Amino acid sequence: MKHKKVLMIATSRKTRGGITAVLNTYRELPFWQQYKVKWIETHIDKNLLIKLVYAGYGFMTFLFHVGFYDIVHIHTSEAPSVKRKYLFYKVSRWLGKQIIIHLHIGNQIDEKKDNQLYKEIFQGSDRIVVLSNVIAEKLVDIFAVKRDKIEVIYNPCKKIEKVNYTVKHKTILFAGTLNANKGYDILLRAFSLIADKYPDWKVLFAGNGEIEKAVTISNKLGIDSQVIFKGWVKDKKTIFTNASLLCLPSYAEGFPMAVLDAWSYSLPVIATPVGGLQDVLQHGVNSFIFVPGNHKDLAQQLDRLLGDEDLMRKMSEESLKLSQGLFSMESINKSFEHLYQQL
DSSP: OOOOOEEEEESOTTOOSHHHHHHHHHTTSHHHHHTTOEEEEOOOSSOHHHHHHHHHHHHHHHHHHGGGOSEEEEEEOSHHHHHHHHHHHHHHHHTTOEEEEEEOOSGGGGGGTTOHHHHHHHHHOSEEEESOHHHHHHHHHHHOOOGGGEEEOOOOOOOOOOOOOOSTTOEEEEESOBSGGGTHHHHHHHHHHHTTTOTTOEEEEESOBSHHHHHHHHHHHTOGGGEEEEESOSOHHHHHHTOSEEEEOOSOOSSOHHHHHHHHTTOOEEEOOOGGGGGTOOBTTTBEEOOTTOHHHHHHHHHHHHTOHHHHHHHHHHHHHHHHTTTSHHHHHHHHHHHHHHO
16 A cells, blocks of 8 residues: 655654654664665754754745655644644645644643634644543633644654662652643652652652752752753763652653653652543552642652652552563554554
8 A cells, every 4th residue: 555655743752852763763663664764853952043943944845845746744832832833724724725733732722722723723634643542631621623634643752671679779860841730849759758768769850951040959858869860961871770759740741751751660650630631540549649849759769769669669560560561662563653644
C-alpha cells in the first residue's frame, strides 16, 4: 500500500524542551519512514532577530515543500506557538491539505477558552492529537470539538537497555526547567521537613532556569549540603541511572518527558496529578501523588517512600510496566499508523 507523505511543522531540533525530545523519539519509529515524514523547523531558542530569520526560513521551506505532501501535521502548545503556526495552518487549508493539530499542553487549555486562534485551528483541522483523555474531554467541553475528531496519543518512553534498579544512590531527581510552574521550591521546602531524618539522601536538580533563586531558598532552609544543582544536562542516561526516584511537583503539564524518562529507567515517581498524568497515575499503585503547591503533602509522600526500600522496588517494577506497555515505542507507533490511515 502506498502511504501518504507527511510534512511535520514543529520547533527546532536544537531547542531544549519536551516537544523536541518527543519528535526526536518519533524519528526512531517505523511510521516516520513509512510516511516519508519531513520535519520543518519554525522556532529556535535564540535572540529575537535570529528567531525571526529562522521563522522566515522555515516558512519559505514549507512553501517549497508543501505541494509535494498530503498531510500537514502541526505541533503547537501555548499561545505564542499557535501564532507562529497560524500562517502554516492557513496556507495548508487554502491548498486543501489534510491538517493535524498536535497539542502539547494539558490543563493549561482551560485558560484558552476565549482565544479565537485556538478555536479556529481546532474547528478547521481534520484531526486533533492530544496527550490524554482528560484533555480530549476538555476540547469537547470548551471548544465544542466532536470527540471522534480527537485522537489521544501519549508521548512515548524511549527504549532503554536493561537497567538494574537500585536505591543505593539515595538521590531524589528533579529533571526540568526551574521555574514557578515546575514547583521546584515546593520540593525544596518538602525535603527540608525530612532532611534530618534522611541525612544520606540528596536532591539533584537537572535543568536550567532559576538556579540562583533555588540556591538561595536551599541555603535559607539549611539543606544546601544535601542539594545539588547540575544545570542543563545533556547526558540524561547518567542522571537517571544514578537516581533513586523522580519527583515532579508541577502545577501544569501536557505529558511530562521527565516522567516518561523515569519510567524508561524504572524509577519510582512522585508527582502532581496534572495534565495527561491524570490518565494513568494511581496513588500507591504505580506512583505517589500530592496536591500541587502543598509541600507538607509532598513531604509525607517522600517520607513514606524513602523509608521503605521494598516499596521503592515495587514502584520501580510498576514504572517499567508502563514504559514497556501503554507508553512503549511500539504502542505509540501503532497509534500514528492508525491516525494517518484514517486520513
